[in-house]
Amino acid sequence: MWNDPIVEETRRLRDEFAKKHNYSIRAMVAELKQWEQEGFPLPRRTDQENPSAQCSDSDCTAAAQRSRAAGQ
Incomplete structure (x- = not known):
């Protein structure tokens, strides 16, 4: 079964x-x-x-990019 890392962190x-x-x-x-x-x-x-705050735009995941855009 596939585990979503966001769900795991939330739990x-x-x-x-x-x-x-x-x-x-x-x-x-x-x-x-x-x-x-x-x-x-x-x-x-x-x-x-x-x-993920250290990664460049080319290798960041979509979640990391959203985090940066939200100022976190």
Whole structure:
């Protein structure tokens, strides 16, 4: 079966978020509400965390190009 890397990453991040809050839906909702009040600030990735930021346009994947275009 084929695995989509974006889906895999989304599932991993979802589990990390839930684990961080001890799988408490109340704690997760409280953090999400606070995040909403702050205007949904996103953490910036460093080039080390995001190796696709270093690639040239000719060898980047479409996802990496979209990421750069969105300013991430």
